[in-house]
Every structure is written in structure tokens, then in C-alpha cells.
Amino acid sequence: MTLTLHHLNASRSQRIVWLLAELGVPHEIVHYKRNPVTNLAPPELLKIHPMGKSPLLEDGDVVIAETGAIAEYLMGKYDTDFHLHPRPSSPEFPRYLEWLHAAEGAIFLPGLLQVYFARVDMTGNPAKEMMAAEREKAASTIEAHLAKYPYFAGERFTAADCLMGFQILMSDAQGGLENRPATKAWFEKMKARPAYQKMLEVGI
Numbered sequence: 566m567t568l569t570l571h572h573l574n575a576s577r578s579q580r581i582v583w584l585l586a587e588l589g590v591p592h593e594i595v596h597y598k599r600n601p602v603t604n605l606a607p608p609e610l611l612k613i614h615p616m617g618k619s620p621l622l623e624d625g626d627v628v629i630a631e632t633g634a635i636a637e638y639l640m641g642k643y644d645t646d647f648h649l650h651p652r653p654s655s656p657e658f659p660r661y662l663e664w665l666h667a668a669e670g671a672i673f674l675p676g677l678l679q680v681y682f683a684r685v686d687m688t689g690n691p692a693k694e695m696m697a698a699e700r701e702k703a704a705s706t707i708e709a710h711l712a713k714y715p716y717f718a719g720e721r722f723t724a725a726d727c728l729m730g731f732q733i734l735m736s737d738a739q740g741g742l743e744n745r746p747a748t749k750a751w752f753e754k755m756k757a758r759p760a761y762q763k764m765l766e767v768g769i
């Protein structure tokens with residue numbers, strides 16, 4: 566049975582590219598390119614899932630969308646020795662789940678809105694300040710957490726680090742890690758991981 570990741574360039578699907586490399590299971594990656602004008606995914610993805618978005622994972626007859634669901638699926642089915650996720654009985658399990666889903670939830674939303682509104686003139690719009698305040702709150706929540714724990718779930722690397730990686734990579738690209746030493750230190754650790762480097766080779 567072949568695991569196939571349908572990967573869109575410059576997208577949050579890179580988290581699953583990284584996670585699959587950490588997992589070390591045989592898989593193939595099918596690449597798709599965004600439309601240069603609309604930035605949307607090509608229609609080929611619609612043939613695999615009605616939302617036509619990436620990441621999409623195929624595992625035999627199974628097609629699964631949504632980053633958090635894909636990560637939980639991969640962990641439940643393939644990380645059977647709990648190398649990349651804590652056991653449900655572990656005290657780290659709730660924190661692991663929280664960050665795994667924060668990566669597409671409230672912590673991620675302010676950064677996502679910034680991308681969506683990048684082409685809109687927001688001068689004088691009160692939403693601009695509100696969004697900036699939410700981005701600041703998310704970044705300082707991450708910074709405070711990583712000042713306390715070496716990894717998102719706690720004392721060891723897990724799939725939650727892969728999922729949070731996209732947001733932090735985006736933030737770093739915009740200079741957002743200046744004055745955030747704990748987040749920066751976490752990011753340096755991630756960049757040194759062979760699987761992270763493999764993700765960069767695949768092409769984000």
C-alpha cells in the first residue's frame with residue numbers, strides 16, 4: 566500500500582512533508598503548483614478531494630484532508646512505537662494535542678489573515694490594529710511556551726513541532742523572531758534536524 570502526499574508549493578503541506586520524513590515510512594510526493602495570478606491550487610486537486618486543497622494524503626483507499634487529521638492519522642497508524650507522539654496516558658498528551666491543533670487554530674489564524682489581507686489596502690481600517698494585536702498575542706504565547714519547554718509537547722520532539730513549524734518559518738521570513746529568543750532557539754534546533762533539511766530539499 567503506497568502512502569501518497571499531494572503537496573502544493575509554498576503551502577502548509579510542507580508540515581506533512583517534514584512529518585513523513587521524520588516518520589521514515591516509504592511514501593511518494595505528488596507536486597502541484599499554485600496559479601501565479603490567483604495563488605489558488607490547480608483543479609487537479611479537486612479530482613482527489615472536493616475542497617481541492619493541500620495537504621491531501623492517500624493511503625490505499627483512504628483519502629484524508631486537514632493537516633491536524635492527517636498528522637493524527639499518521640501517528641495513530643504508523644508511529645506505533647510512540648517515537649513522534651506521546652501515549653494518551655502520558656502527562657504530555659493534552660499539551661501535544663493542543664499544539665497539534667493550535668497549528669490550524671487560534672494561534673495560526675492571525676498570521677493567515679495577514680496573508681489573506683496582504684493585497685488589500687487596510688489604511689484606516691480598525692481591523693488592521695485588531696489583527697496586529699492578535700498576531701502579537703499569538704507570537705508571545707508561543708514565546709512564553711518555548712521559554713518554559715524545549716519542544717511544543719514538552720521535553721521531547723513530536724509531530725506538534727512539525728505542525729507549528731510552518732507558522733514559525735513564516736514569522737521568521739517576516740523578521741518576527743527578532744526579540745523572541747526562545748522561539749528563535751527552537752527554530753535553530755529544528756533547522757538542524759535531517760528531516761527538516763529533507764523537507765527543504767523536496768521544496769517548500
Ligand SMILES: N[C@@H](CCC(=O)N[C@@H](CS)C(=O)NCC(=O)O)C(=O)O
Nearest residue numbers: 576577605606618619620631632669
Ligand atoms: N485547514 C486546512 C487548510 C488547507 C488549505 O487551505 N491549504 C491551502 C495551502 S496553504 C491551499 O490548498 N490553498 C489553495 C487553494 O485554496 O486553492 C488544512 O489544515 O489542511
